[in-house]
Amino acid sequence: MYEPNVVGDWQEYDEHAGLRVRVHRLEAAEPPRGRDDAAEGLTYFRVRVTVENRGSGHATIHLEDGQIDVRIGRDGESAFIDWRNSQFIEGFDVYPLRRATAVLYAAGPEASLSQVDVQVQLRVDDDWADRRLWAGGIGLHEQTVGPGAVRDGVACQVSNFLRDQAEEGTA
Numbered sequence: 001m002y003e004p005n006v007v008g009d010w011q012e013y014d015e016h017a018g019l020r021v022r023v024h025r026l027e028a029a030e031p032p033r034g035r036d037d038a039a040e041g042l043t044y045f046r047v048r049v050t051v052e053n054r055g056s057g058h059a060t061i062h063l064e065d066g067q068i069d070v071r072i073g074r075d076g077e078s079a080f081i082d083w084r085n086s087q088f089i090e091g092f093d094v095y096p097l098r099r100a101t102a103v104l105y106a107a108g109p110e111a112s113l114s115q116v117d118v119q120v121q122l123r124v125d126d127d128w129a130d131r132r133l134w135a136g137g138i139g140l141h142e143q144t145v146g147p148g149a150v151r152d153g154v155a156c157q158v159s160n161f162l163r164d165q166a167e168e169g170t171a
Contacts, residue, residue, distance in 0.1 A: 119131055
């Protein structure tokens, strides 16, 4: 079964030796040049997509409009993409041990931002790579600092799940 990457994970490309990509820093953030009128009533967020070259030669990278798709909420509705504020990678030569990062500003209803899926289709030297998917979310309602943050974190949730599974197996 195919499982999406978690936001922050690197994904290597078999068809382009040495290239890897990741979606990271999914966070609530206002756009630098002001809000788009079409996003009135929506909550803005920012996501970064970084391409790294660990190969021996350079690769020309394209990560432009339409190559990043952002879906939010349980029903996978399309997020509003603020193209004016976003920064893409357009024909950039990434040399060995170098990186290039695209920054995408998007918006959606605050209640839907706890589940965000980002799909990326990289173009390398005019060849299309396979699509890759990352899943994550923005915890706008969660407390990020304080004693309760660790107790309610993902590690604690996984631990509780495993404990419950073990108890069901013995019952």
